[in-house]
Amino acid sequence: MTRNRVRTTVKVKIKTEVLTARKKRKLEQITGRDSRTIHHFLKVIYHNENHLMSVKNRKKKVNKTKLDQLTLTTTKNTAYTSRPKVRHDLKKRFPRSSHDELQECRDNATAIYHSQQALNSSPAKKTSPKKIPRTQSVNKNRFILTCSPSNSIARWWVGIRDSLDTRKNNTRNHEKLWLPLACSPYHEYKLQQGKIQALEVLYYPKKKEWWVHFILLHAPDKYSSSHPPAVLGIDLGINKRAVSALLTPKGVINRHEIRFWSDKTRKRLLKEKEREIAKLQKILAKPSLSFGKRKQVLYKLKLLRKRQRAKHNLTDHTYVNKLVKYILSVGKRYDLYVVVGFPILIRKSHYRGNQQPRTRKSVHKWNYRRVAELLKFKLSLHGWEEYRILAIGESWTSSTCSRCGSYHTTRPNQPTFICNNCGYQVNADLNGAKNIAKRLIKYVLQPKYNSIKDLVSGKFFPLSSFRVFPVLSQWLQTKQSHLLTPGAGVST
Ligand SMILES: [Zn+2]
Numbered sequence: 001m002t003r004n005r006v007r008t009t010v011k012v013k014i015k016t017e018v019l020t021a022r023k024k025r026k027l028e029q030i031t032g033r034d035s036r037t038i039h040h041f042l043k044v045i046y047h048n049e050n051h052l053m054s055v056k057n058r059k060k061k062v063n064k065t066k067l068d069q070l071t072l073t074t075t076k077n078t079a080y081t082s083r084p085k086v087r088h089d090l091k092k093r094f095p096r097s098s099h100d101e102l103q104e105c106r107d108n109a110t111a112i113y114h115s116q117q118a119l120n121s122s123p124a125k126k127t128s129p130k131k132i133p134r135t136q137s138v139n140k141n142r143f144i145l146t147c148s149p150s151n152s153i154a155r156w157w158v159g160i161r162d163s164l165d166t167r168k169n170n171t172r173n174h175e176k177l178w179l180p181l182a183c184s185p186y187h188e189y190k191l192q193q194g195k196i197q198a199l200e201v202l203y204y205p206k207k208k209e210w211w212v213h214f215i216l217l218h219a220p221d222k223y224s225s226s227h228p229p230a231v232l233g234i235d236l237g238i239n240k241r242a243v244s245a246l247l248t249p250k251g252v253i254n255r256h257e258i259r260f261w262s263d264k265t266r267k268r269l270l271k272e273k274e275r276e277i278a279k280l281q282k283i284l285a286k287p288s289l290s291f292g293k294r295k296q297v298l299y300k301l302k303l304l305r306k307r308q309r310a311k312h313n314l315t316d317h318t319y320v321n322k323l324v325k326y327i328l329s330v331g332k333r334y335d336l337y338v339v340v341g342f343p344i345l346i347r348k349s350h351y352r353g354n355q356q357p358r359t360r361k362s363v364h365k366w367n368y369r370r371v372a373e374l375l376k377f378k379l380s381l382h383g384w385e386e387y388r389i390l391a392i393g394e395s396w397t398s399s400t401c402s403r404c405g406s407y408h409t410t411r412p413n414q415p416t417f418i419c420n421n422c423g424y425q426v427n428a429d430l431n432g433a434k435n436i437a438k439r440l441i442k443y444v445l446q447p448k449y450n451s452i453k454d455l456v457s458g459k460f461f462p463l464s465s466f467r468v469f470p471v472l473s474q475w476l477q478t479k480q481s482h483l484l485t486p487g488a489g490v491s492t
Helices: 021-047 064-071 099-119 123-127 185-191 264-285 291-331 357-365 368-381 428-445 469-476
Strands: 006-014 053-056 059-062 143-147 156-161 176-182 195-204 209-218 229-236 242-247 258-261 335-342 389-393 416-419 425-427 451-453 460-462
Touching (some): 006 185, 006 368, 021 064, 021 176, 021 195, 059 064, 064 099, 156 195, 176 209, 185 209, 229 291, 229 428, 229 469, 242 291, 242 428, 291 335, 291 368, 335 428, 368 389, 389 428, 389 451, 416 428, 425 428, 428 469
Parallel strands (some): 229 335, 335 389
Antiparallel strands (some): 006 176, 006 209, 053 059, 143 156, 156 176, 229 242, 451 460
16 A cells, blocks of 8 residues: 555756756756656547546546557567557657657656646646656666765766667667766755655756656654653644643643743744735825836735745744654654644634724734644654544634633633632633543543544544543543532632
8 A cells, every 4th residue: 555655856956057068958958858758648548538538436537548559559660560550659759769769758747637637627727838757767777876976076976867868879779968966965865764766857947957757655654652641731822832732641741741832033033024015005095006017016026925925834844843843852762642622713803893903914924734734744754544633623622721621710811821710820821721631531531522523624533543542531620620510610
């Protein structure tokens, strides 16, 4: 099964500044011809859509043998046999491409067709002039990656086999095009993580750079632990980015099992950008703006928004990396399950005109789903199964007492939480994180349904996945409830 295997891409830049003009031209020729071939295949597929389709596992797929009958033929043209005629003869059209190369282009074209069908993309996209890279698989010996420590130009080289310029003295000479790579120690480490499956050579026209994308496949070690179980509850917040609370079989939480995650630099950076964007938007709103000036401002705005998005992306990654590091360190001591509180319908409840413009703005900018998704993805790279990181609904967790379970509580200000029933006073986000962790234990030990839904992926996980939970049952006992009757409403 490929299900528990992870596919990653490592992107390495080619050192084009040391390439000779001939090599550069060759690189352009190869990639140009590849994308032309792929376009040609796509045209054939779209033209013969009804003829080529066959149903496999209830899914419509392009039948490759039928496509080959239209485009490629295996028999050679010799003195005794003539090549059978085919309708769209790609071998005639691209005489210097080898059969393997054409087949790789065919596979790429069918993959592009399937993804276009899945996305229901417009027919205008069907013939885009963009260069499309060909995926060259390692199985057919298409390329070699070598390390030469003594070479002064580059330590890592990739040799790509191509059939251009290979005819010498009437014999086919499979020359290799050797490309020097700008491989940093980070790239080296990443390349050693898995098995290289395929390679793509890409050109970025805006940067004017050539890059190689290596596609790796690796089976991560499965995370399993013989340690006692624990649940880590994470409450995602807007101002404080997260609060985590670790519930262990001890039944009490100590100082080291609580973490507050904040990100002040991110807030400052984003605010600066927002101010700049607001300024430009104000200029745009002026009716007296000339056409040329308007165009200028719109361009600037586009650039700023792009930069802001990049900043968001970067800060999210660094922040999730910190969380992952912490989770992995805790995972060494416990059989750990992570629960993320996931707000449902929070955006709908903060509609325009609900008299809270400030909170509405911050809520709509809050990217809780991306954080949860990233967390899930990054832990999956370390071999964590999907049911170990769950996103469950966080409704009522902020207004319930995590000690006695009473709803009779007050929040005099944002950070403080006071229980009117048992007099418990804590940080409100920490209270939420504890409640979220408790909710998972409750779902498992006092089940209403026989599965738990993960709100990020929408998958259901059976309760049998959480086998070791009875040790954590003491978290569900309400404490100090013998002193006061629950719901009595004694204020402190
Ligand atoms: Zn209480």
